[in-house]
Amino acid sequence: MPAIPPPTIDKQRLRALSSPLVAQHELYAPDWDQRAPLLEGSMRMIQPQPGMYVRLADVRDRYDLISEAELPPGIRLALVLSGQARVRFGHHQLTLGPDTADGSMTQAMLVSLQETTGFQRFGRANGHERTLTITLTPAWLQRYLADHMAGRAWQDTLGQHLALVTWSPSYVVRELAQRLFAPLTETGPLPELSERLITEGCALALIGEALSGQHPPVREQRDLTRLREDRRLQRLRAMIDTGEAYCLTQDALAERLGMSHSSLQRQFRTHFGISLGRYLRVRRLQASRQALCEKGVSVEAAAALAGYTSAANFATAFKRQFGICPSACRQ
Incomplete structure (x- = not known):
C-alpha cells in the first residue's frame, strides 16, 4: 500500500x-x-x-x-x-x-x-x-x-x-x-x-x-564579544532595510561592519538560517518589484536595482520568485 x-x-x-x-x-x-x-x-x-x-x-x-x-x-x-x-x-x-x-x-x-x-x-x-x-x-x-x-x-x-x-x-x-x-x-x-x-x-x-514573576525578563547576559556581534548584525539589518546594503559588495559590507567576510557569512547564517547572498538577492528582487508596481520604473531600471546587468536574467529570477513577469507589475 x-x-x-x-x-x-x-x-x-x-x-x-x-x-x-x-x-x-x-x-x-x-x-x-x-x-x-x-x-x-x-x-x-x-x-x-x-x-x-x-x-x-x-x-x-x-x-x-x-x-x-x-x-x-x-x-x-x-x-x-x-x-x-x-x-x-x-x-x-x-x-x-x-x-x-x-x-x-x-x-x-x-x-x-x-x-x-x-x-x-x-x-x-x-x-x-x-x-x-x-x-x-x-x-x-x-x-x-x-x-x-x-x-x-x-x-x-x-x-x-x-x-x-x-x-x-x-x-x-x-x-x-x-x-x-x-x-x-x-x-x-x-x-x-x-x-x-x-x-x-x-x-x-x-x-x-x-506573568508570575518567578522568572525575570530576559537580560543581555552575553559576553562582550557576543554583544558586539549582535550590534553588528543589527547595523547590517538597518543597512538592508534602508537599501544601503544593496549598493555594496559583501566584502565592502564586512569592512563597514568591522568583520571579516567569512565571519560575516558565518554569523548571518547562524542567526538567520540562510546565506547572506541569498537573503540579499531576495530583498533586491522585492525592492525591484516595489519600484515596478509603485513607481512605474522600466524593467531595465528594476533589473539594475536588483543587481542584474541582463534584463533577461532578471526576468527569469523575478518570475521564479514571484510567479509573474516584471512587465506585468507595470500594467
Whole structure:
C-alpha cells in the first residue's frame, strides 16, 4: 500500500491563517517556484475568547523560508514543543525549542508590543517545529487585566514596548499543549467545546506562568564579544532595510561592519538560517518589484536595482520568485 503523503500548506493558506493577526505579510524563499506548497504539516487557528487567538502549527519547511510581517500592538506568546523556531521581534532575535544549540531549553516567550513592530521567521529547509502561538489584542488586555495593571511586575512585563520574558514552561502546561496537537482519543476527535476549553485553559496557564514573576525578563547576559556581534548584525539589518546594503559588495559590507567576510557569512547564517547572498538577492528582487508596481520604473531600471546587468536574467529570477513577469507589475 503506497504511503499517504503528508498534508501541505501553500502561500494562500499560510497568508489566510496569518491575515487576522499581521499586516504586510511577505514570503521569501530563493528556491521556491511559487507553484509548490511552502510547508508540510498542519496549521489551524482557534479563538477561545474574544481578542485571544491561538494558532497551532506542526510544520516542516520545504525551503529556506523567510516570513516578514508587521505586527499590531498587543501581546505575543509562543511555546515550541519540538524542533526549533528562529524569530525576530524588533531587535529581539530568538531561537526557541527544547533542543536549542546552546542547551538552554528555552521553549516559551512573551513579548509586549506597544506599537506596530516588524517580525521575521527564519525557516530552514527540512526544519521542523511544533509551536503554539497566542495573540492577545489590546481589547483583551483591557478587559481582563485592567484591574491588575497597577502591579509593578505586570507593568514591567506588559507596559514597556518589546519587554520580553523567556522561560521553560511546566510539565503540566506542556502536556496540555501536546494534547491540542494530538486531539484523537479512543472515541474519536475532541468535541469542539472540549477543544476550545482545553485551548483556553492552556493559553491562560501560559499567560499566568509568564506573568508570575518567578522568572525575570530576559537580560543581555552575553559576553562582550557576543554583544558586539549582535550590534553588528543589527547595523547590517538597518543597512538592508534602508537599501544601503544593496549598493555594496559583501566584502565592502564586512569592512563597514568591522568583520571579516567569512565571519560575516558565518554569523548571518547562524542567526538567520540562510546565506547572506541569498537573503540579499531576495530583498533586491522585492525592492525591484516595489519600484515596478509603485513607481512605474522600466524593467531595465528594476533589473539594475536588483543587481542584474541582463534584463533577461532578471526576468527569469523575478518570475521564479514571484510567479509573474516584471512587465506585468507595470500594467
